[in-house]
Amino acid sequence: MEHSLLFLTAVKSPSKRVRASAALMGLGQLMARQWVKGLAYLGALAAFIAYMAATGVRDIAGFFTLGTVEADPWLGTAGDDSIIMLLRGLLTFVLILGLVLLYRSNLRDILETERTGAYGERAPGFVLSMRSFLNNKFYVVALAIPVAGVLVFNVIPIVFMILISFTNYGGDIVPPKLVDWTGFESFRRVLSLSGIKETFFRILGWNLIWAVLSTAVNYFGGLALALLLNKKCVKFKRFWRMFPILAYAVPGFITLLAFKFLFSYGGPINHYITAAGHSAVGFLDIDAGMKARIIGIFVNAWISIPTSMLLATGILSNLNPNLYEAASIDGAGPWQQFRQITLPFVVFSTTPVLITNFIGNFNNFGIFYFLRGGLYMDGYFLASDTDLLINWLYNLSIDNNYYSIGAAVSLIIFLITSAVSLSVYVRSNAYRREDSFR
Amino acid sequence: MRKRTSFLILALILALLLSACGGETGAGSGGTTGTGPSDTGPADTGFQGDPNNPVILHVLENDTAKAEGYLEALLTAFNEAYKDRGIQAVDANMDEFTDLATNGPYGYGPDVLYQANDQLMRYAEDRHILPIDVEKLDCYASTPEAAWDAFHMTLDGTQYTMGVPVNVQEPMLFYREDQMPSDWQTRWDRDGNGTADFFENWCDLYALSREIHDADPNKFGFMVSMNNLYLASPFMLSFGNYIFGEKDGVLDDTDIGFSKGQAVNGLWALRQFAEQMNEGCIDDTVTLNRYEKLADGSYFTAISTPDTYSLFLGNLTNRYKQDGLSEEEAAKKAVENLKMVELPGKMPLNGDLSQDSASIAEDGWTTTVVMGGVNGYGISSYTKYREACLEFVNFATSFDMIKLRADTLGIAPTRSDVAAQCGDTADIIFNSLSSGRIYLMPSIKAVNQIWVPCQTVMGDVAKDPFRVKQGEAAKYPGTAELQAALETIDRNIYDAIHTLAG
Numbered sequence: 001m002e003h004s005l006l007f008l009t010a011v012k013s014p015s016k017r018v019r020a021s022a023a024l025m026g027l028g029q030l031m032a033r034q035w036v037k038g039l040a041y042l043g044a045l046a047a048f049i050a051y052m053a054a055t056g057v058r059d060i061a062g063f064f065t066l067g068t069v070e071a072d073p074w075l076g077t078a079g080d081d082s083i084i085m086l087l088r089g090l091l092t093f094v095l096i097l098g099l100v101l102l103y104r105s106n107l108r109d110i111l112e113t114e115r116t117g118a119y120g121e122r123a124p125g126f127v128l129s130m131r132s133f134l135n136n137k138f139y140v141v142a143l144a145i146p147v148a149g150v151l152v153f154n155v156i157p158i159v160f161m162i163l164i165s166f167t168n169y170g171g172d173i174v175p176p177k178l179v180d181w182t183g184f185e186s187f188r189r190v191l192s193l194s195g196i197k198e199t200f201f202r203i204l205g206w207n208l209i210w211a212v213l214s215t216a217v218n219y220f221g222g223l224a225l226a227l228l229l230n231k232k233c234v235k236f237k238r239f240w241r242m243f244p245i246l247a248y249a250v251p252g253f254i255t256l257l258a259f260k261f262l263f264s265y266g267g268p269i270n271h272y273i274t275a276a277g278h279s280a281v282g283f284l285d286i287d288a289g290m291k292a293r294i295i296g297i298f299v300n301a302w303i304s305i306p307t308s309m310l311l312a313t314g315i316l317s318n319l320n321p322n323l324y325e326a327a328s329i330d331g332a333g334p335w336q337q338f339r340q341i342t343l344p345f346v347v348f349s350t351t352p353v354l355i356t357n358f359i360g361n362f363n364n365f366g367i368f369y370f371l372r373g374g375l376y377m378d379g380y381f382l383a384s385d386t387d388l389l390i391n392w393l394y395n396l397s398i399d400n401n402y403y404s405i406g407a408a409v410s411l412i413i414f415l416i417t418s419a420v421s422l423s424v425y426v427r428s429n430a431y432r433r434e435d436s437f438r
Numbered sequence: 439m440r441k442r443t444s445f446l447i448l449a450l451i452l453a454l455l456l457s458a459c460g461g462e463t464g465a466g467s468g469g470t471t472g473t474g475p476s477d478t479g480p481a482d483t484g485f486q487g488d489p490n491n492p493v494i495l496h497v498l499e500n501d502t503a504k505a506e507g508y509l510e511a512l513l514t515a516f517n518e519a520y521k522d523r524g525i526q527a528v529d530a531n532m533d534e535f536t537d538l539a540t541n542g543p544y545g546y547g548p549d550v551l552y553q554a555n556d557q558l559m560r561y562a563e564d565r566h567i568l569p570i571d572v573e574k575l576d577c578y579a580s581t582p583e584a585a586w587d588a589f590h591m592t593l594d595g596t597q598y599t600m601g602v603p604v605n606v607q608e609p610m611l612f613y614r615e616d617q618m619p620s621d622w623q624t625r626w627d628r629d630g631n632g633t634a635d636f637f638e639n640w641c642d643l644y645a646l647s648r649e650i651h652d653a654d655p656n657k658f659g660f661m662v663s664m665n666n667l668y669l670a671s672p673f674m675l676s677f678g679n680y681i682f683g684e685k686d687g688v689l690d691d692t693d694i695g696f697s698k699g700q701a702v703n704g705l706w707a708l709r710q711f712a713e714q715m716n717e718g719c720i721d722d723t724v725t726l727n728r729y730e731k732l733a734d735g736s737y738f739t740a741i742s743t744p745d746t747y748s749l750f751l752g753n754l755t756n757r758y759k760q761d762g763l764s765e766e767e768a769a770k771k772a773v774e775n776l777k778m779v780e781l782p783g784k785m786p787l788n789g790d791l792s793q794d795s796a797s798i799a800e801d802g803w804t805t806t807v808v809m810g811g812v813n814g815y816g817i818s819s820y821t822k823y824r825e826a827c828l829e830f831v832n833f834a835t836s837f838d839m840i841k842l843r844a845d846t847l848g849i850a851p852t853r854s855d856v857a858a859q860c861g862d863t864a865d866i867i868f869n870s871l872s873s874g875r876i877y878l879m880p881s882i883k884a885v886n887q888i889w890v891p892c893q894t895v896m897g898d899v900a901k902d903p904f905r906v907k908q909g910e911a912a913k914y915p916g917t918a919e920l921q922a923a924l925e926t927i928d929r930n931i932y933d934a935i936h937t938l939a940g
Contacts, residue, residue: 073543073565073819081543171939174564175543189938196937265716266723279908280717286898287905376894376930381937400887402938 010107013114021110025103028110032117036126041106048099056092063089064181066167071176082179086163090156158414165407174401186408199381199392200409204416207388210293211362214300218361219354221301222308223346227338229309230316241313248306256370259299260284263371284372292386296367304357315349316342344429351430355421362417365390389413485825487524493823495830496530498548500813502745504529508846516833525826538566542820549821550830554811555588555601559881562591562600567816568824569598570831577602577835577853582872585852588812588881592688601814602835605849606871608780608810609669610863611637612732612750613739615775619646628796635795639784639803640672640707643739644791647714650738662741663725664712665897667889669741671809673708674892675877676785677701678804679924681888682880691884694931696892697924703789705899705920710791712900720901733757744778744863747848751776780866781806783875810876812852884935891930895923 010022021028026041048056067080109129116124124132134141165186169179191197225244229237247255261267263283270280284292319342327337347354368386375384382400383392389409397406425431487493499509509529516527530536530548538561541547551558551567561567572578572586581603589601618634619626626634626642635642636659647659664670675681678699682689695701718724724731728740733753742750754776758768784803786793815834817827833839840856843849850867851857857868870876879885902914914920 071543074568076819174539176564193937195933261726264723265721266718266727270717279904282717282720282901285720285901286894287901374890374893376890378926382890382930382934396938400934400938405938 006104006107006111010111013111015114018107018110018114021106025106029106029113032110032113034113034125034129037109037129040126041102044099044102048095051095052092055088056095059085059088059092062086063092066180067178070178073176079176080178081175082167083169083175086167086179087160090160090163094151094156161407162411164404165411167404169407170397170401170403170405174403182404186404187412190405190408190412195381198379199383200389202380203383203387203389203392206293206385207362210297210364210388211358214297214304214361214364215354215358217297217301218304218308218357219350221305222310223312225305225309226312226316227342230313241309244306244309247302248310252303252366253370255303256299256366259295259302260371263295286375286377288372289385292368292372296371296386299371300361300364300367308357311350311353312346315346319345348429351425351428355425358424359417359421362388363390363413364388365394369394485523485525485823485829487823487826489522489524492521492524492526493826495525495527495549495821495823495826496532496547497527497830498530498532498534498536498551498553500534500552502847503552503843506846508843511842511846512834512839515839516830519833520829523829525823525829527830538818538820539564542566542818545820547818547820549818549823550815550827550834551818552604552813552815554607554813554879555603555881556811556879556885558601558814558816559589559591560883560886561816562589562598562881563883566819567600568819568821569600570602570817570828572599572602574828575602575832575835576837577832577840580837580853580855582852582854582868584871584874584876584878585812585814588878589814589816591881597687601816602831603812603814603852604835604840604843605851606810606812606867606876607743607745607850608808608867608870608876609671609741610744610778611739611781612728612742612747612776612778614732614735614754615777617735617738636782637779638782639786639795640711640782640806641786641791641793641795641798643782644711644714645795646738647711651714657736657738658715659738660711661715661719661724661728661731661737661739663722664708664715664719664900665721665893666725667892667896668809669725670708670896671877672781672785672806673704673711674701674896675704675807675809676804677704677787677789679704681877682882682884689880689882691882691935692932694928696888696927696931697921700787700789701924702917702921703787704785705914705924706789706917707785707791708896709899709902709914709920710789713903715900717901717904720897720904729753741781744848744850744867747776747778778863780870780875781808805875807875807877808870809879810871811879812871813849814852884931887931887934891927891934894930895927899923 007022010018013019013022015028017028017031019028020031021041024042025045026038026043029038029041032038062080062085065085066082067085069079071077071079071081113124166181166183167179168182168185173179189196190200228234229241234240262269264270265280265282265285269283274280281291282288283295288295323341324337327341332340365388368384368388368391372384372386373391376382377384380387382395387395390413393406393409393413396402396409497509497513499512503509503512513527513529516525520526527550530551532548534553535557536547538547538551543566558567569591585603585606586599588603589599591598591600622634626636626646628635636646637643643660650657650659662669664673667674674696679701680695680698682691683693683695684690685693712719715724718727724737724740728737728742729746729749730753731737732740732750734757751772754772755765755768758771759765763771783806785806786798787802787804815831817824817831821827835853837853837855840851840853841859844851844856844860844864850864851860852868852871854868857864867876899914899920902912906912914923
């Protein structure tokens with residue numbers, strides 16, 4: 001909108017130079033004898049036109065067709081690679097967006113030049129403009145590289161994944177076969193095909209319970225451990241702190257495989273159960289049900305509590321001990337002190353971490369993949385009763401190569417976690433009282 | 439229409455290419471039968487590179503071949519033989535399961551790759567590997583048709599051979615000779631053929647297992663992870679059932695047949711045998727502890743693959759050392775006592791293992807069928823040097839190289855001439871392959887989807903006797919429930935392959 005207004009202002013401007021820059025980026029600046037700036041704008045435009053002529057137009061066409069000629073590796077004949085075409089088309093759109101932003105800066109620049117000229121001042125040269133830009137908009141310069149990094153490493157892959165969910169990529173349709181746009185077909189299948197729909201909602205329900213429970217257990221477990229090790233009466237604190245850190249230092253999947261063995265029929269737990277004259281217990285087998293879910297939460301706590309403990313220990317060290325002294329004088333007991341002083345202080349500082357943990361647990365692939373992978377249960381479509389959406393996504397997409405379905409489920413997971421995270425965050429003190437809470 | 443036209447062109451070009459390959463003279467060309475070391479000269483494809491600037495072939499081999507030094511020996515021998523022809527082969531230095539479909543189209547990946555038939559044939563359907571005119575290769579005539587079948591693919595009515603077989607794998611039965619029942623010759627060799635009956639039929643193996651387990655609840659006559667389709671395949675494939683059916687001579691992944699024929703009898707036998715095991719048969723516990731447990735005498739027999747022989751041997755040697763023998767004596771005794779035989783060849787047709795084997799008529803048995811695989815070489819479609827690759831494959835499957843491979847790695851070769859010289863095990867496996875006792879893993883992509891559905895149901899059925907022991911209700915008390923379980927396998931496999939395929 002702002003951009004349209006800027007363009008209309010420029011086109012209707014009485015100044016020839018402004019109208020010239022609106023027609024041809026950089027021309028107005030040249031007319032104002034701003035040679036370097038004018039040539040830079042013109043050069044950027046020329047480079048863009050050259051790129052579009054060389055490959056850009058073809059890339060955009062390819063983005064829409066996703067290829068028309070199928071490669072034949074046997075004959076060695078080259079064909080179109082739909083996925084590369086999709087990616088190149090996406091990059092071309094990003095470049096077009098970049099040009100639009102550059103064009104906008106060109107209009108703003110020439111309008112600013114005209115404004116200063118109206119006061120009888122000399123239009124600033126390139127060096128002066130750059131100096132002024134650096135002084136007034138240093139944040140733009142400072143943020144340029146991080147923003148470019150986020151664009152390349154985060155935004156483009158996410159957009160790419162979203163685009164994939166609107167194609168039929170996967171299954172039998174993998175290069176050299178050509179991929180097609182299929183609209184919302186992947187979403188329709190996930191949400192409407194008999195069996196898949198039921199499985200999706202069953203897993204989603206368990207996934208939400210898992211994420212909330214495991215986040216709470218890890219968080220409060222870590223906090224409890226940190227408070228315990230902060231007590232004056234605890235001797236050899238460093239020694240005790242070492243153990244959770246050791247558990248944290250062992251790679252996660254090694255821990256998971258160790259726990260899988262621990263709870264297997266041939267593992268030490270069942271060894272002692274059978275040695276005591278009882279029957280072996282299937283902790284993780286097909287009948288395990290709730291047992292397997294509880295073990296999952298316990299194992300996740302084993303892996304994650306050390307992180308929470310370290311975090312809480314650091315935050316607690318900043319807490320003013322006088323607050324507790326004052327509270328004691330006022331008659332507050334330990335529980336009240338915890339509720340009124342410790343908890344608000346820690347929660348305020350760690351709300352963003354808590355949200356990150358929630359998302360991490362929601363998408364915790366490893367726990368049930370390593371503990372209980374390789375089961376398809378009755379009532380579930382290619383999944384088990386402990387699988388999370390991310391595990392099901394793996395079964396559906398990577399294991400079965402249905403990339404578009406996987407992308408659709410990913411997008412749904414993304415929407416759910418974003419909605420939950422944002423709504424929790426904007427209601428938290430960490431967001432609402434960011435400047436005042438202390 | 440476009441597809442059909444491209445295949446006509448393809449057929450024409452392949453005919454031209456392959457006639458060029460076989461046109462030159464060569465020591466082993468023309469489908470000669472390799473019978474000995476003198477036969478190992480390369481079939482000539484006519485490829486002549488620049489000796490001063492040789493073409494480089496990247497060869498992907500498995501980790502065992504690298505670790506045991508076979509790959510180095512192969513490359514050295516090939517490079518020496520082809521130094522004047524301007525071809526040099528090097529280790530591709532990639533993960534043995536590297537995905538050609540992902541890397542190949544972008545110019546990465548090996549030129550020649552050695553993988554199991556189910557892995558290699560995943561690439562065939564999308565043409566990531568080249569069809570090979572195998573009749574020109576030295577190994578052609580000495581390799582049985584069953585091994586070639588593992589690499590056949592039919593496209594639009596034309597059959598192509600996509601790989602060159604090297605060796606075959608099947609599950610084998612391992613046992614300790616010194617743990618044999620002392621009276622086996624009088625009690626367990628009714629036909630007096632010198633082979634214990636429990637190595638010949640499943641009823642006697644079951645009877646022996648029951649006897650061993652009844653005498654000592656911590657000992658077991660036969661152990662296997664019942665949830666492992668490959669190892670426990672005799673129960674899943676011996677009863678007229680199949681994995682994928684065929685339509686017009688082509689594997690049909692819409693026809694899934696685990697529940698077909700008298701499959702339910704096999705699943706009943708699996709459930710019955712699980713009673714004579716412990717709960718370790720439900721998950722992969724047995725697969726992990728079989729080496730140690732066979733060595734300490736807890737298991738009399740266990741199923742494994744021939745390439746794990748050294749693990750059994752190492753554990754048994756350690757056991758004898760713990761018993762007080764010296765290193766040398768222990769190793770010698772372990773080699774003498776560790777035996778590897780094929781699984782019992784006869785399974786009762788009605789699946790009831792508790793019958794007296796003597797009471798079963800000849801037509802009351804069915805032949806045990808086990809799942810197996812053929813490893814072999816394929817040529818990447820993305821190689822720049824197709825003829826040079828063919829030269830390499832021909833050299834690597836020559837008599838000398840396969841013999842060296844068998845001697846170094848203990849594989850069971852698919853070349854009959856090498857198998858005949860490699861001793862009992864290789865010869866037995868080779869004969870099983872030729873006679874159809876080995877059900878080769880289907881050579882289509884869809885085979886990836888069979889494992890988890892089978893694993894789930896097989897583990898669940900194996901658990902049933904333990905449910906009953908714990909006072910719970912049996913989940914599979916009769917054939918109707920077992921049949922339903924088999925149909926669940928078929929349905930899940932079908933769903934995994936087709937539901938989302940569009």
